[in-house]
Structure formats: structure tokens, C-alpha cells
Amino acid sequence: MSGGDIRCSAVIVAAGSAQRMQGIDKLLAPLDGVPVLRRTVEALASAPEITELIVVTRADRLEAVQALCEGLSKPVSVVPGGKTRAESVLCGLSAAAMPYAAIHDGARPLVTNEVIAQAIAAAVSCGAAAPAVSVHDTIKRAESGLVLETPDRSTLFAVQTPQVFRTEEIRSVLRWAIAQGLPLTDDCSAMEAAGRPVRLTPGDVENLKITTPVDLRIAEAIWKGRTT
Numbered sequence: 001m002s003g004g005d006i007r008c009s010a011v012i013v014a015a016g017s018a019q020r021m022q023g024i025d026k027l028l029a030p031l032d033g034v035p036v037l038r039r040t041v042e043a044l045a046s047a048p049e050i051t052e053l054i055v056v057t058r059a060d061r062l063e064a065v066q067a068l069c070e071g072l073s074k075p076v077s078v079v080p081g082g083k084t085r086a087e088s089v090l091c092g093l094s095a096a097a098m099p100y101a102a103i104h105d106g107a108r109p110l111v112t113n114e115v116i117a118q119a120i121a122a123a124v125s126c127g128a129a130a131p132a133v134s135v136h137d138t139i140k141r142a143e144s145g146l147v148l149e150t151p152d153r154s155t156l157f158a159v160q161t162p163q164v165f166r167t168e169e170i171r172s173v174l175r176w177a178i179a180q181g182l183p184l185t186d187d188c189s190a191m192e193a194a195g196r197p198v199r200l201t202p203g204d205v206e207n208l209k210i211t212t213p214v215d216l217r218i219a220e221a222i223w224k225g226r227t228t
């Protein structure tokens with residue numbers, strides 16, 4: 001199937017409380033004058049494989065986010081999220097109508113069509129896929145400040161989003177994983193726990209997640225570097 005044949009729902013999770021942002025509202029903060037979340041929604045809407053978008057936000061922001069999503073080239077629905085990222089993903093998936101779902105962090109506004117396309121293509125062929133980048137620092141596993149081990153760096157990858165799945169499958173697996181109380185920091189973890197294969201695809205160091213205030217400054221520099 002070419003990109004134009006693949007029908008994919010984008011589920012953009014944006015219902016968090018940005019506790020690590022020291023008071024900055026990272027999803028409404030300006031990225032070169034436009035709110036981060038609007039940049040993210042526009043990035044997903046520009047991907048040929050994305051047919052519809054579901055934005056998951058806090059219940060007290062439904063109208064504001066609805067307004068922020070106006071004027072896009074593709075249908076957008078805005079739904080309330082849950083207490084955890086995984087629950088918010090499930091809220092978004094409940095409204096997804098396409099056979100594939102690309103689950104993306106609202107805090108990752110710099111994702112490109114190339115990263116999106118490769119993750120979707122891999123999910124079409126193997127069922128589940130996520131972009132990832134190799135790590136450049138040596139990683140230690142430690143407890144109470146004492147090193148336990150140094151994993152082989154060549155086997156370590158920093159996983160990004162969109163994480164792409166067959167919609168029905170991730171909906172049921174995620175429901176199961178949440179019911180089991182599994183610690184889910186991403187969506188692939190649920191598939192891994194269910195013994196399903198997950199394919200990593202090329203990520204992009206510029207596809208960063210805005211998590212702490214410095215990330216906003218980095219994202220602004222990347223954005224301006226692309227547009228000048």
C-alpha cells in the first residue's frame with residue numbers, strides 16, 4: 001500500500017499536567033509564536049497517511065483545544081483524557097475509526113512526515129512500530145546511587161512517537177495491560193507485555209519531547225533553523 005492508501009487515525013495525547021516544566025504550560029507555550037500543541041497537530045495533519053486526528057486533552061480545556069485545532073485540512077475531534085498517559089491513549093483510541101492508529105505525544109511538535117511515514121509503513125507490515133534513536137551516552141543501571149550494570153550501548157535505543165498499531169489490537173491490548181496494572185510509559189510496552197513483535201524505525205534527534213524548560217528553548221532553535 002502506498003501512503004495514500006493507508007488510513008490511519010492520529011491520536012495526539014495532550015492531557016498531562018507538565019509537572020516537570022516548572023510552571024510553564026508546555027502545550028500552550030509558543031513555539032515561534034504558535035502554541036506547541038498547534039504545531040504538533042499541524043505536523044500530524046500534514047502526513048499523507050493520516051486521515052483523521054483525535055486530540056486528547058484535559059476535561060477543563062476541551063473548548064480551548066477545540067478552538068486551537070480549527071482550520072485544519074483533516075477532521076479533528078477533541079476528547080477528554082485520563083489520569084495516566086495510557087488511560088489518555090485509550091480515551092483517544094475509543095474515538096479512532098481508521099484501521100491503524102498513530103499515537104503521538106502532544107509535546108513532540110517537531111516530528112516530520114518522514115518519521116511518521118516510516119513508523120506507519122513498518123506497522124502495516126509487522127503490526128506495531130515506533131521511531132527510535134541510538135543513545136550517545138553510556139547508560140548505567142543503578143540503585144541508591146550505586147552502579148549495578150552498564151548495558152551494551154549498541155542494544156539501547158531512545159524510543160519516540162508516533163507509535164503505530166492496528167487500532168483494534170492496541171485498543172484491546174492496552175485495555176488488558178492497564179487492567180493488569182502494568183507500568184506503561186509508552187504504548188509499545190503493552191504490546192511487548194502481550195508478547196507481540198514491535199519494530200523500531202528511524203527516529204530523529206530533532207523529534208524531542210518537550211519535558212523540561214530547556215527543551216522549549218532547544219525546540220525553538222530547531223524550529224527557527226528549519227524555517228530560516
Ligand SMILES: Nc1ccn([C@@H]2O[C@H](COP(=O)(O)OP(=O)(O)OP(=O)(O)O)[C@@H](O)[C@H]2O)c(=O)n1
Nearest residue numbers: 013014015016017018019020083084088106107
Ligand atoms: N494523563 C496524561 C499524562 C500525559 N499525557 C500526555 O502524554 C505526553 C507525554 O507525557 P509527558 O511529556 O510526561 O507530559 P506530562 O505528563 O504533562 O509531564 P509531567 O510528567 O512532567 O507531568 C504529553 O503530551 C502529555 O500531555 C496525557 O495525555 N495524559
Ligand SMILES: C[C@](O)(CO)[C@H](O)COP(=O)(O)O
Nearest residue numbers: 085105159160161185186209
Ligand atoms: C511515549 C514516550 O514519549 C516514549 O519515549 C515517553 O515514554 C513518554 O514519557 P512521559 O514521562 O509520559 O513523558
